[in-house]
Amino acid sequence: MSVSRHPVALRLEQQVGSATRLLATVMALPLVDGIFPALIIAGALDSPLGILETGLLIFGGSATVAVILAEMDGSRREQVRSVLILGAILLPVAGVEALFAETLKSVLDFAVFHRFAGLVILAVAAKTASAKVGEYLPSSSIIIGLGLVASVDLNNASLIIDPNIETIAQAVAAAGVGVGFALIVALFAPRLRGVVELDRFRFGSSVALGMLALDVLGLLPTEAPVALGVLCVTAVFAYDPDSPTVGNSVAAAGHAVGSDRPETTASETVPSSSSPSESTPGSTSSVGTKSNIAASVDNVERESHTADTESDSDSGETGYGFPDDSDSHAPWL
Template sequence: MSVSRHPIALRLEQQVGSATKLLATVMVLPLVDGIFPALVVAGVLTTATGVIETGILIFGGSATAAVILAEMDGSRRQMVVSVLLIGAIIIPLAALEAALAPTFKGFLNLPVFERFAGLVILTIAAKTASSEIGERLPSPGVIIALGLVASFDPSGFAIRTSPEYVLNGAAAAGVGVAFALAVALLSPHLRGRVDIDRFRFGSAVALGVLALPILLGPFDLMQTEAPIALAVLAVTTLFAYDPNAGPADGPAGDGTGDDPDGGDGDAADSSSEGDAGVDDAADDDDSPDSTDPPLDAPTAPGPIVDDDVAVIANGGDPSVSSDESDGTDPFADDDSRAPWL
């Protein structure tokens, strides 16, 4: 697994400390820096698609997945309990901030504020994709504050609320918690098989796609109910997942190698020993065969043949050639090839 070493994530990790606190900070951050209220005011959560996209990309996304897969340890039960405790905090806070959205809408010039909300999402996408670019951009809180100043209109100020906004806000946070729970439950399988950096870059692209309808609203471009951002995130997940990779926390080796039964090596050794025993027995058997003629029996003179032909006829053994009488060996040059070459 390619563990992301994003400088912003490292700085946040050093400031927060434990993995559970880091996950809580990552998931609560959209509520603190004003990203989530800006999306609610901009009307992103008015559809079911917007609720799901906001929950997965804002409360979930690459940061949540990276913390769970790369930083959190322990059993799945412990990780699930940690995620549920964090969810018990962010869901009520999201519902409360969503309940204030109608009041904010009353004293804001929505067309102007929506453009700033789109810029906030693009800024987050840029910071997610590249820390070098992100450090040159202002923080999301600064952009939202500038948007409030630029779109402020006190003439329509009135305290309002709507149950629909409350439900949508709580649902978006619930989707983010469900995403974190899914990653925690599948973490033993996902570790080592998900490229965090590749998933992070794809999440940044999905965030940029989410911001386009908000920014291009006055031009009637990208105004569609199709979940394009979710489609981009799904394709990113496919590219970031490698099913053939092994788990990162798997054992380095158990000494069994590629032999699942653990007995083939001994069988091979015993087989080779048996073959060696047979060969040794064959070599040690120097007793004359009953079919061999006696050593002192007279032999009839054979036909006179050439020395090389005699060597071939006798199985390549130069010891029985005609050169034996004078003590010379035609293959005394230690040639390792076959004698007849």
């Protein structure tokens, strides 16, 4: 994804493309890969808190938040309409899967399948936290398939004609919680976009999923909704009202561009100021060379003038002769 970089949503975005279809794929994924029927069989929806945890973490979760806040365009009304249409499809499908889950209960060893249900939630939590780790883990459908093979027991197999209405209602309620969560995020999306740290919420949601998996496996020595508590704490820590908005980011970028000009001017003036200092040694050496040449010429001229004076004194001639050639020794001086 271009903004949120959520590992699960990024992988699905490369397959489906559109933001609305991406949201539909993210929220319908538990119904497709077998996570939701596994939770129904494992008894994760037997209590109201279990329904709330499953709806928020399985159908809602960080991937749904990331898609709505980071990828969906359009007005608030259009986003709400998309979520409502998606909910009208998810709720009946969840009820139908709950109906088949009742039949699956009669052909499965509950104790064995219970462990695979916890493992598939742990795998989803790991993939949510890190895309690199998710590359080495099998998909949820493979884990569910292995669980079905390992726990199948055809001795008590039976086709249930009279389904349990309570189980179907629990499944529809869990899907309704997820749709309601997505609807709330879509309603408050304009405000949440500038104050929610998506990566922080993603990591916290993965921890909450891990707690839900431990609860399904029966490894938590408490009946308290630990996963729901972790999700609430994650929402608090992910809320960052001081996070810069798009306008502030643009203004900051403009200020940064304006502040670079003095630095550029200073950097440009530094070489110009250093150039005289760099040329000073060269000019000094050239002046010294010229002075040495002039001194040598003066010495030669002085010696020749002395020699001419001595020759004139020796010959006894007066000063009426031709001018002295010493004036033409150095015409450039």
